[in-house]
Amino acid sequence: MITTGDLPGWIWGGLGLYWLASARGTHRAVTGEASWWRVIRLTILAITFFLLLSPWLRVGPLGWRFVSPSEALSGFGIVLTLAGVLLCVWARVCLGKYWSDKVVLKADHELVRSGPYAYLRHPIYSGVLLGIIGTALAVGEWRGIVALFLMGTNYFVKARREERILAGSFGEAYVEYKRRTGFFLPGL
Numbered sequence: 001m002i003t004t005g006d007l008p009g010w011i012w013g014g015l016g017l018y019w020l021a022s023a024r025g026t027h028r029a030v031t032g033e034a035s036w037w038r039v040i041r042l043t044i045l046a047i048t049f050f051l052l053l054s055p056w057l058r059v060g061p062l063g064w065r066f067v068s069p070s071e072a073l074s075g076f077g078i079v080l081t082l083a084g085v086l087l088c089v090w091a092r093v094c095l096g097k098y099w100s101d102k103v104v105l106k107a108d109h110e111l112v113r114s115g116p117y118a119y120l121r122h123p124i125y126s127g128v129l130l131g132i133i134g135t136a137l138a139v140g141e142w143r144g145i146v147a148l149f150l151m152g153t154n155y156f157v158k159a160r161r162e163e164r165i166l167a168g169s170f171g172e173a174y175v176e177y178k179r180r181t182g183f184f185l186p187g188l
C-alpha cells in the first residue's frame with residue numbers, strides 16, 4: 001500500500017518514466033555539449049533525488065527538521081510536488097521535437113513561445129524546482145533544502161548556458177522573448 005510518505009517518490013518516478021519514454025522522436029542535435037559537463041549535471045541530479053527520497057539520509061544535520069511535522073504541510077508539499085511535475089510535463093509536450101536534456105540546439109530548431117514558454121523561459125526547470133520545494137516540505141528535513149540548493153544552482157548555470165546559445169541563434173527575436181518572459185518565475 002502506498003503511504004503519504006511514499007507519494008513524492010511515486011510522483012518523481014512517474015516523471016522519470018515519462019521523460020525516458022518521451023525522449024524518442026526528437027530532432028538530432030546540431031550543437032554539442034561537453035561530456036564532462038553532462039556527467040556533472042547527471043551526478044547533481046542523482047545526488048539531488050537521493051537526498052530528497054532516501055530515508056538513509058535521515059542522519060545528522062541532513063535529518064534535522066526545518067519545519068515541524070504536520071499532515072497539512074506534508075499534503076501541501078505533495079500538491080506542490082505534483083504541480084511542479086505537471087508543469088514539467090506541459091513544458092516538455094510544448095517543446096516536442098526540440099527537447100533535449102543537453103544544452104544543444106536541434107536541427108531546424110524554432111523558438112518555442114507557447115504554453116508555459118509564453119510566461120517562462122525555463123518552465124521545466126521551474127517545475128522541477130517547484131516539485132523539489134514541495135518534496136522538501138513533505139519531508140521536512142534539511143536534506144530537502146540541500147537538494148533544492150544543489151538543483152537550483154545546477155539549473156541556474158544550465159539555463160544561462162542555454163540562453164547564450166539561443167540568443168546566438170535567434171538574435172533579436174530571443175532578446176524580445178527574454179524581455180516578455182521570466183527566467184524561472186513569471187515576470188522575474
